[in-house]
Amino acid sequence: MENGAPQDIDVTVTFLEMHAAPAVSPPIPYNRQIALLKTKDIPLHFYRYLMDRVGRKWHWVNVLRLSDEELAAGLHREDRDIRVLYLDGAPAGFFDLKPHLPDEVELAYFGMMEHAHGQGIGRWFLGAAISAAWAYGPRRVTVQTCTLDHPAALPLYQKLGFTPVAQKKEVVHPLTFAERSASVMRG
16 A cells, blocks of 8 residues: 555456356245345435445445446436345345346346355346346347356356356455545445
8 A cells, every 4th residue: 555545456357148048046035034126216325325235345336436327327317227125124235237238137236244255145136147147138238257156146147147257357446444434434
């Protein structure tokens, strides 16, 4: 860290596609209190909270840098599909689908908070996201992951039917603690 600013991080982004809906979805875990709720006009502060709590360790920073106006313009589209995972009554993750591309639904964000890791629900949760994406009737469903994401992300995407189609190098500019705090605490 130089002058308090975090160092940029080189990453490899992997783009994945799925061209047919899976024949079966992973079963919902039993003996767990799980709810998956679709949001309507999600409050910006709650979306930022989810983005921060799910993505902090993985340096999900792009959304946190958006102004309220920029974030609202993307989130409050009629065709945006954001669903929040609850485990034992508390938020535990979310996924965010962008079904507005021609013939494509993008799984823009998918992840769980640390307290939900290792609970046996990730495979089911990703299956639920995939099912929700295919419900829009696209020709393909896309997702991307990078070398900063959870190490199980890429293998899990592949196990559930995604195929890598491209890679590219990018640089992530991490947020300082003050920048992260200002974003998450905003309105």
